[in-house]
Amino acid sequence: MKRFRVAVHIVPRKGLLDPQGKAVAGALHTLGFSSVGDVHVGRHLVIEETATDAAHAERSVREMCTRLLANPVTEDYEIASVTPA
Amino acid sequence: MKRFRVAVHIVPRKGLLDPQGKAVAGALHTLGFSSVGDVHVGRHLVIEETATDAAHAERSVREMCTRLLANPVTEDYEIASVTPA
Numbered sequence: 754m755k756r757f758r759v760a761v762h763i764v765p766r767k768g769l770l771d772p773q774g775k776a777v778a779g780a781l782h783t784l785g786f787s788s789v790g791d792v793h794v795g796r797h798l799v800i801e802e803t804a805t806d807a808a809h810a811e812r813s814v815r816e817m818c819t820r821l822l823a824n825p826v827t828e829d830y831e832i833a834s835v836t837p838a
Numbered sequence: 839m840k841r842f843r844v845a846v847h848i849v850p851r852k853g854l855l856d857p858q859g860k861a862v863a864g865a866l867h868t869l870g871f872s873s874v875g876d877v878h879v880g881r882h883l884v885i886e887e888t889a890t891d892a893a894h895a896e897r898s899v900r901e902m903c904t905r906l907l908a909n910p911v912t913e914d915y916e917i918a919s920v921t922p923a
Contacts, residue, residue: 756875762882763882764882764884777883777906777907780906781885781902781906784902784905784906786898786901786902788887788888788889788898789885789886789887789902790841790886790887790888791886792883792884792885792886793883793884794881794882794883795881795882795883795884796879796880796881796882797847797848797849797879797880797881797882798859798862798877798878798879798880799849799877799878799880800866800874800877801874801875801876801877802873802874802875803873803875804873813871813873816871817866817869817871817874820869821862821865821866821869822862833918
């Protein structure tokens with residue numbers, strides 16, 4: 754069994770409202786960053802996981818996303834990376 | 839001027855408490871994911887930015903992080919990627 758570090762991005766589903774992103778974009782414009790367009794705000798999770806190999810670690814984290822971490826109605830998730838810890 | 843999509847990770851500074859990560863790790867253990875170790879929860883931002891080149895886009899986003907997006911006392915940020923939009 755080896756230790757892996759799995760990074761996950763959980764973001765608001767495309768086409769749904771992203772009020773936090775809109776708020777950040779507005780604040781950046783107010784500060785003078787006029788070249789900013791849309792901003793999207795999601796979560797970045799790093800999960801330390803013990804597994805036999807990287808494929809198992811990734812599969813396990815996908816199950817965590819489905820069962821707990823991501824809201825299936827409003828959010829999408831993607832595994833950003835799986836690296837040995 | 840070209841459009842870029844800059845992805846940023848903002849995470850609790852190492853060594854500081856990460857209560858949200860601890861809560862997620864506890865919930866995963868309760869659900870039966872016993873192979874999970876530490877969990878770290880941060881933010882994942884995607885900023886659409888108009889700039890002359892990727893280096894300028896990245897520099898501009900670094901300034902946004904310093905001035906607004908990351909708390910300099912408790913958080914670290916890193917530019918995860920700069921891609922043409």
